[in-house]
Amino acid sequence: MAKYFDVHPDNPQRRIITNVADSIRSGSLVAYPTDSCFALGCQLGNREGINRIRSIRDLDERHHFTLVCENFAQLGQFVYFDNDVFRALKAATPGSYTFILPATKEVPRQLMHPKKKTVGVRIPDHVVTQALLAELGEPLLSSTLLLPDEDEPMTQGWEIKERLDHVVDAVVDSGDCGTEPTTVIDFSGGEAEIVRRGAGPTTPFE
Structure with a gap:
């Protein structure tokens, strides 16, 4: 049975975090809220957690997992980017974007795209997520909480607790969050390629 953490959306209780x-x-x-929608998350090196996310979401090996980072200093440890890409990322973060970039050796191999050696990264604009990332001191390995054969992610903590009670270990609920997944921009080829249109405006990358 999953633990249920009720967190204040503006002033997250330190003890709970x-x-x-x-x-x-x-x-x-854990299932936790972000500025786009709920996500599934575990520690970076948690192999069992990775397999559980794949199972819950029915993902294949080509799926890009996302490293949810607290800030640019942290993000820069896990992906490579040049000055032009840095400026583009800096202008759009924190926010509802996931960027696909070449992974550094700090990224476990099982998280990379098997052929491209890329990984997704993002910096969320969400008070509770930021508090959790600051407490962890490392990125959260994450994937959007979108179940197989469903068109939209779940957005209510109580519903997630009810439906996923025996497949996740904890649900973090801070009230309503977004209903759209992030916009995904692939910079691995040097130029911006819009892979998925979501919560973040795509105009800066057109």
Whole structure:
């Protein structure tokens, strides 16, 4: 049965955030809110967590997982980008974007696209997510909480608790969050390629 954490959306309770972070460090798979929609997240090196996300979402090996980062200093440890791409990313973050970029050796091989050696990264604009990332001190390995054969992600914490009670370890609920997944921009070829149109405006990348 999943633990349920009720977190204040504007002033996250430090004790609860610490408990969630400790749970993640102990190997838990959590459902948590972001500025786009709910996501599934676990610790970066959690192989079992990765497999559980694949199972819940019915993902193949070509799926791009996302490293949800607190800031640019953290993001820069895991992906390569030149000055032009840096400026484009900087202008759009924090926000509802996922960027696909070449992965550094800090990224576990099982998280990379098997042929392209790329990974998704993002910096969310969400108070609770930022508090959790600050407490963890490392990125959250994440994927949008979009179930197979469903067109839209789940957006209510209580519903997630009800439906996924036996497949996740914890649900973090801070009230309403977005209903659209992030906009995905692939910069791995040097130029911006819009892979998915979502919550973030695409105009800057057209």
